[in-house]
Amino acid sequence: MNRRFAAALLISATALSISAAAATAQQSDDMSKMPGMHMDAGKAPAGSATAKLGDLDISGGYVRAMLPGQPVGGGYITIYNGGSSDDKLTSVSSSAAGKVELHEMKMQGEVMKMREIKEGIAIPAGATVTLSPNSLHMMFKQVKTPFKQGGTVPVMLMFDKAGMVDINLPVVAPNAK
Structure with a gap:
């Protein structure tokens, strides 16, 4: 049971990290379209x-x-x-x-x-x-x-x-x- 919980927690943390990276990349891309x-x-x-x-x-x-x-x-x-x-x-x-x-x-x-x-x-x-x-x-x-x-x-x-x-x-x- 503890291994399943740890695996689920690791998967959730990885997904959150990937989502944050994607949001930062999108924000950077959005800002690069604004003049200056x-x-x-x-x-x-x-x-x-x-x-x-x-x-x-x-x-x-x-x-x-x-x-x-x-x-x-x-x-x-x-x-x-x-x-x-x-x-x-x-x-x-x-x-x-x-x-x-x-x-x-x-x-x-x-x-x-x-x-x-x-x-x-x-x-x-x-x-x-x-x-x-x-x-x-x-x-x-x-x-x-x-x-x-x-x-x-x-x-x-x-x-x-x-x-x-x-x-x-x-x-x-x-x-x-």
């Missing part, structure tokens, strides 16, 4: 910027070099919230640009649309949010000097709860992904 939401840090160019601010781990930061005549620059970063409460990236500023906006690009039918996200970008507890090309990103406007590969762009990231952090983003090739 990923459970992994994604790929960033070598030498990309990193920082730590409270529960937030900031990594993979970079900007693309600007092509001649290009009026705006794009910046990208990955933020992992290791805490138990949500936070929000509320704004970004840079001495290299007159204005930095948080933007989102997404497909609407056959057309790629871009819009400013004035309310900021949510950083849910336990999640990773990636600002990357053709998704969520930083848009540098009124750039004082075009970003050149090999340089850096200073930015200040402002978060609702964690506060602010200064970080220097390396300038990579214009076609870096």
Whole structure:
């Protein structure tokens, strides 16, 4: 009788473990379909910027070099919230640009649309949010000097709860992904 009970308990525990793994995989898959939401840090160019601010781990930061005549620059970063409460990236500023906006690009039918996200970008507890090309990103406007590969762009990231952090983003090739 004890062996049967132990076997049933082992089978139940295994089934529960498999169900939990499947639920985690489904959640990860669901999040990966949301723009900018990923459970992994994604790929960033070598030498990309990193920082730590409270529960937030900031990594993979970079900007693309600007092509001649290009009026705006794009910046990208990955933020992992290791805490138990949500936070929000509320704004970004840079001495290299007159204005930095948080933007989102997404497909609407056959057309790629871009819009400013004035309310900021949510950083849910336990999640990773990636600002990357053709998704969520930083848009540098009124750039004082075009970003050149090999340089850096200073930015200040402002978060609702964690506060602010200064970080220097390396300038990579214009076609870096």
